[in-house]
Amino acid sequence: MKKLINSPDTVLQDELEGIAAAHSDRVRVVFDPPYIVRADAPVQGKVAIVSGGGSGHEPMHGGYVGRGMLDAACPGEVFTSPTPDQMLEATKAVDGGAGVLHIVKNYTGDVMNFEMAAELAQGEGIEVASVITNDDVAVQDSLYTAGRRGVGVTVLAEKICGAAAEEGKALEDVADICRHVNDQGRSMGMALTPCITPAAGEPNFTLAPDEMEIGIGIHGEPGRERMKLESAAQIVERLTGPIVEDVPFNEGDEVLAFVNGMGGTPLIELYIVFNELSKFLDGRGIRISRNLIGNYITSLEMAGCSITLLRLDDELRRLWDAPVDSIALRWGA
Amino acid sequence: MKKLINSPDTVLQDELEGIAAAHSDRVRVVFDPPYIVRADAPVQGKVAIVSGGGSGHEPMHGGYVGRGMLDAACPGEVFTSPTPDQMLEATKAVDGGAGVLHIVKNYTGDVMNFEMAAELAQGEGIEVASVITNDDVAVQDSLYTAGRRGVGVTVLAEKICGAAAEEGKALEDVADICRHVNDQGRSMGMALTPCITPAAGEPNFTLAPDEMEIGIGIHGEPGRERMKLESAAQIVERLTGPIVEDVPFNEGDEVLAFVNGMGGTPLIELYIVFNELSKFLDGRGIRISRNLIGNYITSLEMAGCSITLLRLDDELRRLWDAPVDSIALRWGA
Amino acid sequence: MSITHDAVRDWMERFAAEVAENRSYLTKLDGAIGDGDHGTNMDRGMKKALERLQAADGDDIGASLKAVGMALVSSVGGAAGPLYGTFFMQMGQAAAGRSELDLAGFTEAFDAGVQGVVKRGKAEPGDKTMLDALKPALDALRQAGDSDVAAALGRAAQAAHEGMEATVPMVARKGRASYLGERSAGHQDPGATSSHLLLKSAAEAVGATN
C-alpha cells in the first residue's frame, strides 16, 4: 500500500487538521466528535442541510460545506458510516430554527446511524427531515433487499437543496426537492483498478491487466460483473444504457450530465468519457444542458468513473445555477 | 495499460472534443491546429496570455482558459510540447492589440517551439513577450544545462498574470509580474507510482512496493533519487526543505502554499500533506495566507504530489484574490 | 450457577480479545462481499467499550451492557455500530439493576438484544447477516430448559457456529453484500462471524467446554 499518510490510524484526524488549516475562512472543523460546519453556522431562519458518510470519497462531503450547499458534513472512518453522536452534534450546531435536512446515502450503516441521530435530535426538539438517495442502477431495486446505493446523485442533491435552502424554502419543500432530484437522477460506475483502505492495507478484489469491473460502488467493493477492458465508447454505452432505460430518459429530455472520476483517473480520460457520453445522448435526442466533470465522489485512489444523469426542469436548472461557495464547488460567488 | 480511452492515437482529439462539448459557454476549441481559446477572444485592448505544453497535465493548461486567467492554451500530444503553428494561430486569435504574453515552462522543447512561434508572430506584427518559468528545485540550476523545469509556479503565474492583464496592465508590466512570480516561487515533487503514456503503453520506470521517487518532473520521467517510502511528514520535509532554502523563505514571510496532486493521488492524502506542510512552515515562522490544494498540474495517473511555495506581497495577494472564471479555477465570478 | 457481573465483564473482555485477534480475518471476509472494514470497526469499538467498562464501577449488569452498547454506537459506525450497539443497549435495558442473571434471565435479556437488532436492521433469518448466528443461538438458549448455564451457552455458541457456516451459500439480501446479488454466495458473512465470536466468548466466560 502506497499512500501519502503518516499512519493508517491517523488518516482521518490528519485530514481534518489539514482541512482546518486550509479552510478556516469557510468552515470550522470540530474534532470530538468530528464534523465540519460552515464558519457562519447556524444561519438563523434558514433550513440547514447535513450530510455525511465514510471518508475516502473526498471532496464529498466535507468539500461541499459552504454557502449554497451543505451546512455541515460528518466524516466517518474510511468507508465507514459516521456515528449518531457526530450527526447529532452537527445537527445541533447548524440548526437555525427552521429545521435540518439529513441527506443520507442508502447504505445500511449510514441509514441506521442517521436514523438514530434523527431520533436523538428530535428528542432535543430539533425538527429533522431525512431523505435517502439511492440512484445506483447497478443494484437491482427491491423491497426485500438493502436496495440501491446512493452515489452520484447525492452530490447534485446537496448542491440543489443547498440552493433551495439558501432561497428560504421551508424544510418540507427542501426535502421534497431532494426526493425529486433522487427520483430524476440515476448513476452507474466502473473500475479499472481496485482501491486500498489504509486500515486493510490490501485491495478487496484484484483485476487482471485486461479486466475491468462494471457496476462498482464507492467503497472498493467488487461490482456486479467483471469483463475484458473495452474502449471508452463501449464503456459509456454499458453504463449509460441502464441509466437511460431506468428513469427512463426520453427524446427531448434535458439533462445534467455528471462524469465523475473515482479518484485515480486523470481528467484527460474523464473528458474522453464525457465526449462519448455526449455522442451517446445526442444519438437519443437527449440534450445535455449542464455538466459536471471531475473527481467529486471518489473511492480513494480507485481508477474508473461513474456517470450520473439528472433530468432537469426549470426549477432544478435554476437551483443548480444558483451561487455556491463551498471548498470544492464554487460558482457565482 | 488501463485507461478510459478509445485508442492511443485519438486521445488528444477525443479529449478536445470533450472539452468543446462541455464548455462551449466558456471556450472555443479549434482543432487544426489545436488550441483552446476564450469564447470572447480577442478582448480588445487587453494584454492576452497564451500558454501551452504537452497534454497529460490536465487541467493545465486548457482548464485555465477563461476570464482572469489564460486567453488561449495550446495542447501538444501527451508529454510533448505543442508546435509553433499552434502557438502562432492561438496568438493571432487572442491578440487584442495590446500584445501577447507567452508563459512557457522551461523544457527544451517548449522553449524552442515557443521561440519559433514568437518569431513568426512578431513577423506578422504582433507584439510578443515571453516569460519562462523554472521553479523546480529538484534540478540543479546551472548556466551550462537546460536548467530547472517549470512546474507548479506556472499555474500560479497564469492566474496572477491573468488578473494583471484583466486590470489593464501593459504587456511589459504583465511580463514583469510573471518574472516576479517565477522569482518568488519554488517547487518540488515526488511520485509513489510512475505513469504510462498512451503511446508508450508502459511506464518509464518502475518502483518497488516500498519505494518512492523524489524530485520527479511532470512527464513520467524518473526523478533524482529513489528511496524507501516514508511518512507524509517526512516526505513534506524532504520536499519543502530544499524549497525554503532556495529562495530563501524566511521567518515572517507570507506565502501561498500549493499542494498539488500528480493525478492518481486522492484528495484525502493531499490534505494530509497540506497539514504537514502547514506544521513545517509554522515551525519556521512562515505564514500561509493563501492555499491551493488539488490536482492542478498533473502527470497522467501518477500517484504523488508536489509542493509549491510562492512568497506573497500585497500586489501578488491582490492579484491572486481577483476574480477568475476558468474551467478549473473559479472564484469571485 | 448464575451469571455474575464479573462473568459479564469477562465476557466482554474475551469478546474484545477475540475481535482483536480476528481483526484481519473479519476484515478479509468483509472485503470479499463488503467494504473490508468490519474487523477494524469492531476492534476500534470493543477497545472503546472496554475503556468505558474499566472506568465504570458497580455491579449492575444492565448498566455495564448499556455502556458497552453506547460505546459501540459512538465509535464503530457502519452497519455493525448501530446493530451491535442496539443489541447491547437493549440487552442492558432488560437486565437493568441486576447483579446476576440466571439462565432464564440471561435468555430474556439476550432475546431483547436480538429483537433490537431485528427492529433496527429489519433483516430476517436467511438474509446472510449477523442474525443468522444470533437467532440460532437464541433458539438454543430457549431450548436449554433447566440445563446449567455453561452447558446452555456452550450449545448456543455451537448453534451460532452452525448459523455462521450456514451463511456461506446464502445470497445476501441485507447490508452491503446484497449489492453483489448472486456473487455474494460462497462467502461467509463477516457479521455472522463476529456474532459467533460473541457467543463463543460468552460460553468461555461461564466455563463451558467447547
Add this chain to the structure above:
Amino acid sequence: MSITHDAVRDWMERFAAEVAENRSYLTKLDGAIGDGDHGTNMDRGMKKALERLQAADGDDIGASLKAVGMALVSSVGGAAGPLYGTFFMQMGQAAAGRSELDLAGFTEAFDAGVQGVVKRGKAEPGDKTMLDALKPALDALRQAGDSDVAAALGRAAQAAHEGMEATVPMVARKGRASYLGERSAGHQDPGATSSHLLLKSAAEAVGATN
C-alpha cells in the same frame, strides 16, 4: 557520382522507415532518461514529411528538404521537432535550387543543418544530445576529401554510430535527460540514436556498404 533529388527522396523514405521500425526502441531509450516519446514523435513527424514530399513535385533538393523541415516543425513537437525541423530547413536553405549535390555541396548543406541545430539548441558536443552523432558525421564528411559520395557517407554513418555509442557514459547537460544529473549516465541518448538512423539512411540511399 553526385547526390540526385531521387537519392534525397530515397534518403527521406529510408529514414522514415528506420524511424518507424525503431519507434518503440527510440521511445524506450527516451523513457530511460527522458519522457518516452521520441520514437512516437519522430514517427508521426516523418510520416507527415513523406506525405508532403509525395505531394510535391520538381527536383529542387532545397525545396524538398525545407518541406520536410516544415512538416517536422509543425508535427513533431518536443525538442526534436524544432531541432530536426531547423536541421532540414537550414540544410534545404543551403541547397536551394539545386537538383544534384556533389560531396562538397552535400557537406556544405549538411553543415548548415548542423549549425541550425547548434543555434536552436545551444548544445555542445559532449552534452549527450543528437549533436554527438551529427557533429562526428559532419567531421567525417569534411575529412572525406575527394573520396566518392558513397564512401564518404558510409564513413559519416560510421562516425554517427560511434558518436551515438559515445553518449552512453555521458552525463547529460542539455534536454530533458539533464534533469537526471548523474543518473543520466549509462544510457544511450535517443536523439543521437535517431541521428545515427538519419546518417545510416543517407549512406544506404547512395549505395554505401556498411
